[in-house]
Amino acid sequence: MSCIKQIFSIKPRINVGAAFASCRRFHAELVRHESSGLPIVHHSKYVCELSPTHRFPMGKFPRVLHFLIKDQVITEKQVWVPEIASKDLLSCVHTEDYLNNFINGTINEQEQRRTGFPWSEGIVRRCRYETGGTVLAAEVALQRGMACSTAGGTHHAFPSYGSGFCLLNDLAVAAKYLMGISSPKRKVLIVDLDVHQGDGTAFIFKEEPCVFTFSVHCGKNFPLRKQQSDLDVSVEDGLEDKEFLSTVEAHLPCLLETFRPDLVLYDAGVDPHWEDELGRLRLTDQGLYQRDLYVMKTVVSRGVPVAAVIGGGYSRDIDKLALRHSIVHRAATQVWRECGM
Template identity: 60%
Template sequence: MVHTVLIKVHRTLLSKHSVNSKLKCVRLVSQVTKDKTRRGLPIVHHEGYVSHLPPDHRFKMRKFERLFYYLLKDNVIDRKQVWKPERVSRKVLIETVHTQEYIDDFFSGQIGVKEQKKTGFEWSRGLVSRCRYETGGTLLAVEAALQYGLACSTGGGTHHAFPSHGSGFCLINDMAVAARYFILRNRVSKVLIVDLDVHQGDGTAFIFADDPNVFTFSVHCGKNFPLHKQKSDLDVSLENGVGDDEYMEEIGKWLPLILETFRPDLVIYDAGVDPHQKDALGNLNLTDAGLFHRDYWVMDRVLSHGVPCACVIGGGYSKDLDELSLRHTILHRAATKVWTDRGM
């Protein structure tokens, strides 16, 4: 099927430069030291990723616990690989990405009905806690990736959250918080966010629109949410129905170029499974094998450049909880193979 590629590069790849040394550092909530007793690919998970939602809600909240269940059940991982995050602090959220007014309102429940409708969630204390654990998980996945080269969370990828409001099932932008957090601490200078969720990462693109130290790369279905797109550093807009081969052709065209020219110190990879042919909100036609090949290729290509890669699961929608949860494990299965093949 014919598809269009919309390339919106609003600053030149080669104009990216190192972080301003005057930026203030942010202290870690919990300092993590390298543990030589750990074995295998770091998997970041917390039972706090789940909060209560009505059983018929479109967002299948329990997918986080079911995904973890299948990873253990199928012997993809064992418990020695699991890293347990802490909840991100209010201070970190405000110092990195979000406005104080929004975080104060979100934490205290002062979010209006209209704003709640835009996010797709009714506010609850459990929802706030869930988002804090999930963002803490992405921070920890980056820490693990910087230590070991590759790490995967069982959550994350809330790319529709803006500094002052949530949107599209996203309330805190975990990837943006993590990218800026580690830049502010001078752990990295340049971060590439590879967003392969079927929906454009509009919040992330907006947050880093004028930040030369973060490159946003989004491959998404053009005729899909959000209606009004933001400008990523590179947007690839696909037509409905694009399948495995055409999809990989586009990623293969652009990712190597970005890695070679921007030269990031860290990649944060959003491995959304909503491009799948059975996804309720996707409109693309990728298969299970196609998703596995995509994830393996992205991680392997990033690592071949000597760049650490922290992975989050992104979006995925289905009425069948177990089918969806298993689909999300494709990332961790592919990452495990990359880890093994590379002898990490």
């Protein structure tokens, strides 16, 4: 069996884990009282209408779930459905003016151009569900050790404006929300391996000692003007699997030992892939799989929960792209199984 086939043939373990009937789930419409495998967070409203010529591959979100079920990586019983993120929840990161303009459609044209999307009610709803999904994935990961959404990773959104296809910063909202409901504050490590720097997230947490932002990105890629993460590793164009993995290996264990997070939020963007339309690196499917496996194994083996989001990925071939995004769920399934969760 080829390596690629191995990636796409991981099956779930049956009846894993113990029941967590006492879980407090603030953002789930659906409450599950028994463990049914790796929690996958998904909402049918992660997607909205866009013009067919728009370059953002909106159709990928439902297809990620489709392939996970079709390939028997997961069953429908593993799917957790998030609630829409309330304005109140979003205000822990975003300014009131921005939220009012964003929700009510009074964003001016220049601001819309910066986001890459024409404003619509659908896009607002989609982004709010996506953010609710990341918050739920983080909550469930704290209870069960791991969870993966089928969207999320909108790391270019700043408190008062959207940018680069990112309108709400789901990672920042999830981190702030979890810090806000615990005392003492939980510590969150954000591991952002999308090909683009997580500039919005870095900006939001630059003065926050309880959140550590770690970004590995292609230096010549968007955004032109980088922010300062707690740890930035800027890599050159054309980087391949082995070098990318050694870059992550050189930093992640040390960060886990020194920062000692209570939770890791993992942005598993697939845009470092060699075929990606916006990436400039040379990772393969196998390289992405090894990267995701390494990150989640390294985190979970230290007893730290991890919530993963899919991050960026750009291709006109939606099914090929959705399969690529499903690599993180396949790797997570292997970690879930091997770690006996």
